[in-house]
Amino acid sequence: MTVQRQQILAQLRQIEQEEQVKIIYACESGSRAWGFPSKDSDYDVRFIYVRPIEWYLSIFEKRDVIERPINNLLDINGWDLKKALNLFRKSNPPLLEWLQSPIVYMEDYSAAEQIRGFSSLTFSPKACMYHYLHMAEGNYREYLQREQVKIKKYFYVLRPVLACEWIEKYGTMPPIEFTTLTDQLLPAESEVKAAIDSLLVRKKAGDEMDFEPRIGPINTYLDEKIQYYKQAAKRMPTSTDGQDRQLDELFRSLLKEAWG
Incomplete structure (x- = not known):
């Protein structure tokens, strides 16, 4: 394991502790994932996370992204699973790129693989x-x-x-x-x-x-x-509609998988 990868994993684990979340998928985005990094290219780390189930049972809108200042060539931020799935149903290209990144840092749960399984149904x-x-x-x-x-x-x-x-x-x-x-x-x-x-x-x-x-x-x-x-x-054609119920069920199952 490279020093850079160790540092990235340590940052991700620190975010989990500080934010009281579980990171269910983390990958490299940007020029390193695209295959043409420069010697001084940032590490563009992107992740999807879930909060405890009770966090979602609220009448209030809450912040659904986690961002950290760029530090030592490390640019790291992530989206809450609910936000990610809402963007996924709209065929959001940045998220779709994350899911097929060749450089994966964390994939401890089935979330990314299950979401990929829906890709052909929601792709626009x-x-x-x-x-x-x-x-x-x-x-x-x-x-x-x-x-x-x-x-x-x-x-x-x-x-x-x-x-x-x-x-x-x-x-x-x-x-x-x-x-x-x-x-x-x-x-x-x-x-x-x-x-x-x-x-x-x-x-x-x-x-x-x-x-x-x-x-x-x-x-x-x-x-x-x-x-x-x-x-x-x-x-160009648009995506096939009618996947909302399945994505709702997926969201609930992934919460249960993460938190037991």
């Missing part, structure tokens, strides 16, 4: 495509339209654009690993893929990747794809 191609499209548009507009651009920001536009392409092609939640998206969606010998692969090598090697001239083939690709998915998103 339209909602998820709009989420990734808005992410791509915002980052592209802010970072990549000048003559000199912050080169590492290309990844934060490419990944959501490729996610849109995956959703259109396969109708499922995109894989979280960036290279899976590029390998399956971009022609192997294309100019765009060659440019992206070159950037990826630099980022993993820890290059500064600060301001540089924008990369023509990638900008052209992003321009075309963003415009295309603005129209394609309108045609």
Whole structure:
């Protein structure tokens, strides 16, 4: 076990004690989970937790997130199970990404596996495509339209654009690993893929990747794809309704599993 993993687990156990909760799932999010961390990348730890059953039996609305200040490259926060399930029924992409993260820190209960089992029933191609499209548009507009651009920001536009392409092609939640998206969606010998692969090598090697001239083939690709998915998103199907009762039952069973 690495020192970093030990520190993360210690932080999670400390949160359990301080907040009087049980963490039922914890994983890595962000660039480490996506497969292109820099040498100084944060550890973006995300978790789902449950409070004692009595906490939910209240007439008052209560805070349903736990956050800790970023400390020593550790960015850690989590959602209450009730909040997570409500977002899950709306096909929330960040939560769906957590559930398929390749780096899992805690999974002591059946919660994550059971929620994954519902994914095909609640997944909304339209909602998820709009989420990734808005992410791509915002980052592209802010970072990549000048003559000199912050080169590492290309990844934060490419990944959501490729996610849109995956959703259109396969109708499922995109894989979280960036290279899976590029390998399956971009022609192997294309100019765009060659440019992206070159950037990826630099980022993993820890290059500064600060301001540089924008990369023509990638900008052209992003321009075309963003415009295309603005129209394609309108045609995407929504999720299947009618899972509320099952999710209610799942919530109750997971509370019982955690607290006995």
